[in-house]
Structure formats: structure tokens, C-alpha cells
Amino acid sequence: MRFIASSRLPTRWGTFVAHSFVDSVHKEHLVLTLGEVAGAGAVLTRIHSECLTGDALFSLRCDCGHQLRSALKRIGSEGRGALLYLRQEGRGIGLHNKIRAYGLQDCGADTVDANLRLGFSADAREYAVCGPMLTHIGVRRLRLMTNNPAKTDALTAMGFQVVERVVLPSGRNAYNAAYLDTKACRMGHVFDLVGESIGAEQ
16 A cells, blocks of 8 residues: 555535555555544544445435445544545445446345345455555544444454444435345344444543
């Protein structure tokens, strides 16, 4: 992972600093930070995988865009935090294959079976790229905004301390209800719970 550049990025939730990175396969990733995040103290953090349809086109089929905006709003309200934006479209299968998976879902498959029918795993994302990005901004201890325990497990395995899981609202609606139920039942995601302490705050 190679750091490229930083700049100010004004948003509706505050003026962040954008830090750009490129990985070994030339994918470009971004970290947004607000306030002083380096050093002691657990940092409110979101690890967000790219979702063009949800993040930019406001699709109601998933919870991605809703979680992205909720995370930025929460970081803005606290005045300190970080958001890692990873180029892992469609849980790692890419935009075109995600649209193919959507087509299978239109015909009755759930999100897991659609990926499997296309020859992919249920979730092809990986989080090793987060390590050097978090190290670059000086973060070792996190309050992680996620409904996906796999992210907590991945960060812990890399030696980071996740002291709290902060639940994000899913934005449940008529179009994504079955998708969210599948993520909970088949992928272990956890929704609508109070953030739980999973480590002692020092």
C-alpha cells in the first residue's frame, strides 16, 4: 500500500482531510479523517466498501449508502473520526458482476446464492489494506461502526484493538428487507442492537 496525497475535503458533515492510497494491484483507496485521530484514545471509525449503486445512485436495494451517510454524520457530530473507503464493489466481485447478481435476485435468488451461482464466494472482500492505512493516520484503537463481525475479526487479527462495536442503522425498507434478513441469517451480520463493549477502554 502506497500513500499518494492528502487534501481538505469540505462536506455537509464537516471539513475532512482526504488521504489517498494505491495498493499493489493499482486499486485506489481513500481515508477521510476529521479532527486529531493519531495517538491514544479509541477513534470512531467506519470501514466502508465501495457501492456505486448505493453510495452515489441512492439505490434502495442495499444498506450501503444509508450506512455511509450515517457514518459521516456521526463522525461529524462527534468532531473526530475516520472513514476508510475501500474499492471493493459488490462485496469484492465488481460492478458488472454485481448487476448480474442483482438479475439473479430479481428471479428469486438471495444475495448469497446469487454470488455462488456466479462462481464467487458469498463475500469476496478482504481487509488487509486497512492495516497500512490506519497505521499511516496513527490509529491503533477503534470504536468500529459496523454490523459485520468479520471486520472486527480482521482488524483484531492484524493487531488493532476494537474497543467497541458501534451499530449503524440499516435503513430497512421494502426493497432491502430480504437482503438484510439474508445478511443476518446467512452471513452473521448483526442489526438493531446497542453498541457493545468488546474491550476495556484505557
